[in-house]
Amino acid sequence: MGSLRRPLRLIVRILPLALLAICAALGRAQQSAPPTDIVFRGATVMTASHGTFEHGSVWVHAGKIAGVGATVDAPSSATTVDATGLWLTPGIIDPHSHSALDGDVNEATIPVTPSMHMIDAFDNRSADLYRALAGGVTTELLLHGSANMIGGQAVVIKNKFGLDRDAMLFPNAPGSIKFASGENPKRVYGSRDQLPSTRMGNFEVMRMAFEDAKHYMADWDAYDAKVKKGDKDAVPPKRDLKLEALADVLRGKLYVQIHCYRADEFLTEEAIAKEYGYKIRAFHHALEMYKVAPQIAADGTAIATFTDWWGFKDEARDAIPWNAVMSMRQGVRVALKSDSDDHIRRLNVEAGKMVHYGGATEDEAIRMVTLNPAWTIGVDDRTGSIDVGKDADLVLWNHDPLSTYARAMKVYIDGDLFFDASLPAGELPISPASCTTAAASAPTTRRTDSDETSGSCNRDCYALCGSRPGARGGYPAPVESRRHHRR
């Protein structure tokens, strides 16, 4: 990208060193923990689960929602946010993102790669995360691409941009695995004269993999039974990462998320799922769901769909913007998703289109980008609506979030402020306490490499310092993707 990029890269290389030097000092100077109690007053509160309160209030206690309604029982010590004239919604949830993976979305060398883990490619410093955060996105499912029939295992993140990688993982979120179908796998392998090059081949590749997995599972079940009987000479089967992952599918331990466009393929996918005894959590893209919605609704499979993209390839030719609402009216749980570093920044406006195309109520529309994608990911008991006991993942908007004119003004995750539109470039409102707390509560915090520490300042502290006012240029990080991802 030419010579202008070079000074920037230099700054970025030097910056961490400078930051480490000032880190301890800053850490001591700024001890502002996020307030234990926050009350938002006077907002139009769209709960996504139980309607909208005009002039409503929401009480947040220790990162969880403690009250919601016309009035709340918050202590007088609570920090009050005057939200008069603003809208408050649950954080936007994107059930289909490929952000922050540096393009490592397809291990497109063999068509079945279930042991590929998205977490291994996750770059928590990507500017795309910051831009999504600025659009109110608090949770994302980072998925594999669609080159492979079985691509690999996804990762769920909370968009706590500015924190350490592990502090951004959604604690104890259920696992998801990405399947694909249709044009992409057959094109990728067909162009190399390999299997699959047809939809027949696509599905047979899956069946063959599950046949192997069934035998693998049986071997392990037999071994476990021997051990249970006290057989000390039992020899465990050899572990196979690929078959282990597929066995997890057959055992129902992973949510199956399938890239699938055409009506006939939804039916075939459901038939194969029944043949091998697993459930499909959601069809992604699902542009022809309106043709077979009642049948899929009966299977309990949701969809995560585009609103109005069409015609980009043959299997997207029959896409219609009424798909989401028509499918919803026939009993399918509908989530909207981005599949794009662009659209992820304005999923609220995409939801607004559902009022136009098919006459969704505002309640139904907001649910398509909050509670329904939360269900798709399997975190609907923790986030996705403004209900007592749920994580305080909240967005304050300056306008009705379903209109073209809405801007996210403040974004809270677990009750802590992670985005504030009033701050200039490179500045994030993260407090040192939130950094420490988040790092401590992360499920799989990696051991800090001693080379990356300097005095009292570890990796988490570095992430924090990079986001302090004055540390301009540190964040957003220099991970660039001007041309957005394509399906």
Place this chain on the structure above:
Amino acid sequence: MGNATEVKIPKGAQIVDARGLTVYPGLIDPESNFGLTEISADSATNDLEERSDEIMPHMHVGDAFHSETELIPVARLNGVTNAVVAPASGDSVAGQDIFIQLYGSRSQMMLATDVALAMNYGAEQRRRGSGGPGSGRAAYPSTRMGLITELRQNFLDTQDYMAKRDAAAKKDDKAFRRDLKFEALIPYLKGERPVVIGVYESYDVETIMTLAREFHLKVILNHVTQSQDILDEIASYKVPVIIGSIYDAPRADERYDAVYTLPAELAKRGVKIAISSADGGGPASSHSARNLPYAAGFAVAYGLPYDDALKAITLNVADMFGFGDKLGSLDVGKMANVVLANGDPLDVRTDVKQVYIQGIAVPMVSRQTQLRDEYSK
């Protein structure tokens, strides 16, 4: 036009009850590829650019325009009544645009052919041999230096050709051989018609504007979404600017809204702006042209005054391409391209109820509504 009580209505006129509806001029997309594409991934349905050479002014969009494309009714249903159709951006000089209306027979739809020259400058046009299908092996010009040198040489060659042609005409020299490429460039080097220059980065803008001024081109700048550092300079050029996509990602060191605010920032500096339907993350084609009004609405969310936003997708576009006296506003004497909607035209929730093109109430039907209706039975 005026208050309902004041407008004189002739006897026998058809009265449309539009109480409660918003009436506004048909929207005009300043950059589309209607009729040059059908299914993006299916190369047989695409006639977007001739990649065999970088300088292709003699490619006429009007020759390839497929008026029966399914894309046009889809866009029309959301109030888009007119558009500029341009080739894709792979060539330094990609060809000549047409100006269309989105209804009628093919000849009725093409309101004007060869209305502007489509130029592009930046990283994309370099022949590096790694740019995907059609890019072939690395060849000249593989750098920006090469691109500019090639453009300058072609412009000089055209001037030379003009002189020779004029001399031959004076002598009535029947042996003079016409060169279609140079012929195509002549009206643009004479400044008779606009040259739309697609360019993103600020340093590329400065480079190409130096060349454009050297040859006195009548410039319309296009894109400029990575040029926030030279907005005052862009304003000083006194040329109109098409902004698109407003959804292009900002640079890594910029605020999240650096591109969202671009229309407002340019308008504030007195620049005549248009906003295109280009969709940063969507299909790189006019499949998403129906979202044109929302791009303008997005610009309003980020500071552009509402009237300026509406002009950026109506009157300003008409002005830029020579249709200011015929289109782009509800004024007496103009073509009756009128849209009726149930709310604010720039709001994503609004439903367009009826579109009129040259006074004809166009059928509110597309292949998509047909599919919807078929599966709603």
